[in-house]
Amino acid sequence: MTENxxxxxxxxxxxxxxxxxxxxxxxxxxxxxxTGDLTARKLVPALFNLYLDGFLPEPxxxxxxxxxxxxxxxxxxxxxxxxxxxxxxxxxxxxxxxKFLSHLKxxxxxxxxxxxxxxxxxxxxxxxxxxxRPLNLLFYLxxxxxxxxxxxxxxxxxxLVSRQADDDNWTRVIVEKPFGHSLESTWQLNGTLHAxxxxxxxxxxxxxxxxxxxxxxxxxxxxxSIFEPLWxxxxxxxxxxxxxxxxxxxxxxGYFDTAGMLRDMVQSHMMQVFTLIAMEPPAAFDPVAIRxxxxxxxxxxxxxxxxxxxxxxxxxxxTSGLVGGEEAPAYLQEPDVPSESETESYVALRLAVDxxxxxxxxxxxxxxxxxxxxxxxxxxVFKTPxxxxxxxxxxxxxxxxxxxxxxQPHEGISLSLGAKxxxxxVEITPVRMEFDYDTSFGQSSPEAYExxxxxxxxxxxxxxxxxxEVEQAWRLIDHIRRHWHTLxxxxxxxxxxxxxxxxxxxxxxxxxxxxx
Amino acid sequence: xxxxxxxxxxxxxxxxxxxxxxxxEKIGGAIATIWQDTHDTFGAGQSVARVCLNxxxxxxxxxxxxxxxxxxxxxxxxxxxxxxxxxxxxxxxKSGVWVQTACHVGSSPNALVCYEVIAIxxxxxxxxxxxxxxxxxxxxxxxxxxxxxxxxxTAFSLDRALIEMTDRLFVNADAIPxxxxxIDFLPLRWYATLPMREAIARAMDLRLNRNYPxxxxxxxxxxxxxxxxxxxxxxGWMVSRLRQHEWTIHSRQPLVLRHQAxxxxxxNLVDRGTTGEPPVRLQFTDREQITIxxxxxxxxxxxxxxxxxGDQKEQVKSNDYPLAAYILAGTKDASEFDDYRAAMACLxxxxxxxxxxxxxxx
Numbered sequence: 001m002t003e004n005x006x007x008x009x010x011x012x013x014x015x016x017x018x019x020x021x022x023x024x025x026x027x028x029x030x031x032x033x034x035t036g037d038l039t040a041r042k043l044v045p046a047l048f049n050l051y052l053d054g055f056l057p058e059p060x061x062x063x064x065x066x067x068x069x070x071x072x073x074x075x076x077x078x079x080x081x082x083x084x085x086x087x088x089x090x091x092x093x094x095x096x097x098x099k100f101l102s103h104l105k106x107x108x109x110x111x112x113x114x115x116x117x118x119x120x121x122x123x124x125x126x127x128x129x130x131x132x133r134p135l136n137l138l139f140y141l142x143x144x145x146x147x148x149x150x151x152x153x154x155x156x157x158x159x160l161v162s163r164q165a166d167d168d169n170w171t172r173v174i175v176e177k178p179f180g181h182s183l184e185s186t187w188q189l190n191g192t193l194h195a196x197x198x199x200x201x202x203x204x205x206x207x208x209x210x211x212x213x214x215x216x217x218x219x220x221x222x223x224x225s226i227f228e229p230l231w232x233x234x235x236x237x238x239x240x241x242x243x244x245x246x247x248x249x250x251x252x253x254g255y256f257d258t259a260g261m262l263r264d265m266v267q268s269h270m271m272q273v274f275t276l277i278a279m280e281p282p283a284a285f286d287p288v289a290i291r292x293x294x295x296x297x298x299x300x301x302x303x304x305x306x307x308x309x310x311x312x313x314x315x316x317x318x319t320s321g322l323v324g325g326e327e328a329p330a331y332l333q334e335p336d337v338p339s340e341s342e343t344e345s346y347v348a349l350r351l352a353v354d355x356x357x358x359x360x361x362x363x364x365x366x367x368x369x370x371x372x373x374x375x376x377x378x379x380x381v382f383k384t385p386x387x388x389x390x391x392x393x394x395x396x397x398x399x400x401x402x403x404x405x406x407x408q409p410h411e412g413i414s415l416s417l418g419a420k421x422x423x424x425x426v427e428i429t430p431v432r433m434e435f436d437y438d439t440s441f442g443q444s445s446p447e448a449y450e451x452x453x454x455x456x457x458x459x460x461x462x463x464x465x466x467x468x469e470v471e472q473a474w475r476l477i478d479h480i481r482r483h484w485h486t487l488x489x490x491x492x493x494x495x496x497x498x499x500x501x502x503x504x505x506x507x508x509x510x511x512x513x514x515x516x
Numbered sequence: 517x518x519x520x521x522x523x524x525x526x527x528x529x530x531x532x533x534x535x536x537x538x539x540x541e542k543i544g545g546a547i548a549t550i551w552q553d554t555h556d557t558f559g560a561g562q563s564v565a566r567v568c569l570n571x572x573x574x575x576x577x578x579x580x581x582x583x584x585x586x587x588x589x590x591x592x593x594x595x596x597x598x599x600x601x602x603x604x605x606x607x608x609x610k611s612g613v614w615v616q617t618a619c620h621v622g623s624s625p626n627a628l629v630c631y632e633v634i635a636i637x638x639x640x641x642x643x644x645x646x647x648x649x650x651x652x653x654x655x656x657x658x659x660x661x662x663x664x665x666x667x668x669x670t671a672f673s674l675d676r677a678l679i680e681m682t683d684r685l686f687v688n689a690d691a692i693p694x695x696x697x698x699i700d701f702l703p704l705r706w707y708a709t710l711p712m713r714e715a716i717a718r719a720m721d722l723r724l725n726r727n728y729p730x731x732x733x734x735x736x737x738x739x740x741x742x743x744x745x746x747x748x749x750x751x752g753w754m755v756s757r758l759r760q761h762e763w764t765i766h767s768r769q770p771l772v773l774r775h776q777a778x779x780x781x782x783x784n785l786v787d788r789g790t791t792g793e794p795p796v797r798l799q800f801t802d803r804e805q806i807t808i809x810x811x812x813x814x815x816x817x818x819x820x821x822x823x824x825x826g827d828q829k830e831q832v833k834s835n836d837y838p839l840a841a842y843i844l845a846g847t848k849d850a851s852e853f854d855d856y857r858a859a860m861a862c863l864x865x866x867x868x869x870x871x872x873x874x875x876x877x878x
Contacts, residue, residue, distance in 0.1 A: 011724075011761060012717065012720045012721055012724050013720070013754075013757045013758050013760065013761040013763070014713070014716045014717045014720045014754065014757050015717050015720075015721070025725060026725040057718060057721045057722070057725065058718075058721075058722055058725070059722070059725060133725055
């Protein structure tokens with residue numbers, strides 16, 4: 001922030017520490033693709049909820065940029081309806097909503113034509129002068145990656161991008177996944193972004209990382225003294241990460257059929273969760289230290305030999321079936337899916353991490369569509385006790401302790417333990433200790449986008465993927481993809497938990513998937 | 517007795533069938549029984565998570581009973597807790613206890629918030645029994661938070677027990693026993709200044725977020741005679757905050773703070789001598805003579821505030837700062853307690869109050 005002639009301490013000495021510990025400074029956010037679904041469903045509602053919670057103090061500005069022939073007024077009207085429908089906290093009153101909406105402006109323009117960008121530049125500069133604030137700019141590219149290059153080039157041409165590491169006039173950019181579709185395309189994409197921005201200015205958003213339980217993984221591991229000592233091959237038998245969806249591909253066939261589950265889900269969400277579980281403790285809770293460790297553990301993932309890939313990877317496609325009591329069509333019958341498509345709607349992996357902590361501990365990952373329920377869950381399965389003293393009482397089948405991190409729905413943590421059933425006999429049964437976010441804190445968690453957008457505004461990149469992380473994840477995915485055609489495409493009925501091959505993947509090591 | 521709380525959207529709310537005596541055993545038994553009934557209400561196979569995050573002891577008298585009852589409802593709605601609502605009543609014919617347990621849908625649709633309220637009405641003659649009763653019914657391993665609505669703390673055994681049992685205590689009384697100042701406590705008068713303090717913070721943010729940030733050169737707090745303590749609290753808070761940011765007291769009469777860069781801020785605490793609206797008014801004056809002012813329309817526990825930030829004007833509603841949220845935030849974050857202590861230390865330093873927090877005459 002600019003200091004005046006008297007060189008005074010410009011930190012607000014009266015800043016409230018009550019309830020609003022982290023607030024944005026003055027800024028403008030420019031949303032490219034402002035007329036799209038993401039803006040209406042997630043971005044503007046997230047900004048509104050931050051505003052309601054006092055995280056966005058005046059002055060700030062929200063500028064939408066898109067091709068559609070809208071005006072600022074029609075943009076506000078559309079967003080007003082979106083807030084009614086999608087705001088987490090609803091809208092407390094019309095006056096508050098109107099005041100928030102007064103911060104919205106719209107600039108019409110084509111991504112590949114400079115005229116719109118000149119209008120955009122004039123709008124944000126005038127706005128900054130009117131509001132007497134620095135030109136702090138956050139660009140949100142809610143567009144397909146194919147548009148990134150033209151957008152960044154045009155932003156550069158109208159001098160809206162500053163590469164300076166200046167707290168007074170910062171420029172940052174948020175990009176939505178997919179972060180490429182292969183290692184090579186990721187290099188290209190990163191090259192495009194780096195042509196205009198330094199890596200520190202790039203915030204690759206993966207909304208999974210904004211979820212409370214995902215953030216809580218590190219707190220849980222490193223903020224409690226009882227877990228980290230157990231977090232290694234000595235005590236952990238295996239780890240399972242499941243991302244299950246009950247829905248099909250909806251109207252996303254165009255995108256999904258070219259991507260598949262491996263690239264759509266494993267490369268992004270699952271790898272992010274995997275790294276948080278498997279990474280070494282960082283030296284500090286800061287973006288550099290955490291992302292260094294995440295990249296390091298990705299480098300330690302052993303790539304299976306091509307000949308043995310079938311023992312480590314299962315891919316499958318759903319056939320028709322019943323999901324939640326309702327009939328679901330087969331993948332090939334979904335709208336706009338090519339009849340001969342071999343795109344996987346399910347994938348299961350066994351990953352090995354070559355380091356001291358995880359040597360010999362398999363990480364099983366599975367994700368699929370049209371599974372029985374929507375659930376994202378991490379199960380840390382502990383080793384059973386080395387010696388059963390209860391054998392003689394017929395209790396030899398003690399279930400292992402399982403720590404479950406439930407990411408969605410109903411974020412929470414549970415730990416299963418063996419407990420004696422009341423009575424004369426020594427009968428042991430698994431019981432669960434549950435921690436549920438909503439119940440325990442009596443308040444709903446902020447939407448992931450709220451957390452992540454505020455992070456980007458305040459310059460905290462901890463929960464965003466760094467270029468080398470993304471590239472390391474693609475290294476693994478590309479390796480699998482190179483031998484994809486050698487793997488059989490199995491089938492599973494919609495509404496089941498996946499193909500037989502997935503069961504065999506864990507069963508051949510004498511394990512089974514946790515029940516969800 | 518305001519025992520039967522009705523929380524909207526309450527599921528399986530259960531109330532003890534009869535007035536119970538001041539007996540921990542009877543009360544504990546009643547809680548166990550009605551939890552079993554609650555569980556049955558939900559039906560077989562539905563698990564009811566009985567999480568308890570706090571013990572909350574709300575003490576009141578007949579005069580402040582409705583405020584305490586309102587707070588208890590709000591606390592019950594927000595977090596799963598065991599709440600003791602103790603009314604020291606001259607009007608009650610005899611002492612007795614009602615117990616209520618309930619689960620209701622929380623702010624997230626799938627979250628059930630469960631609570632237990634033990635509503636104790638106690639004749640002054642029986643008050644000695646209450647402390648031991650509460651002590652034996654406290655849920656272990658979770659914090660104990662006390663809120664005392666009485667304007668005068670007179671039931672000595674209860675006061676002592678509150679001070680001894682609670683991790684943090686919120687009090688409404690103006691005259692505070694010396695022992696209270698030794699623990700983490702906050703007067704509700706401090707809470708009442710929160711909207712004003714937040715408004716000051718926002719006003720400063722607005723100034724500093726502009727291209728040419730600047731500090732005010734004068735801060736004036738004018739007040740009605742009865743609001744002298746509130747106004748002094750605000751001054752104490754501002755001075756303590758400034759001292760944490762490299763400002764030092766340059767002079768006491770008049771009160772001038774000086775920054776190491778050479779700038780000064782003059783504080784004016786003005787007793788208007790008459791009552792009127794607003795009871796407390798605060799003005800920041802900067803070099804360009806732009807005034808940022810907050811007008812207090814009422815200084816009660818549910819304040820309404822009008823804030824003028826340059827050419828902007830906004831109203832702060834009482835429900836922006838619910839007391840229950842403030843209390844629960846205080847269980848996790850000690851910053852309000854720290855701020856209060858720092859403000860009081862400043863006022864002692866400025867010789868506006870004694871070291872035991874008593875107001876100096878004149």
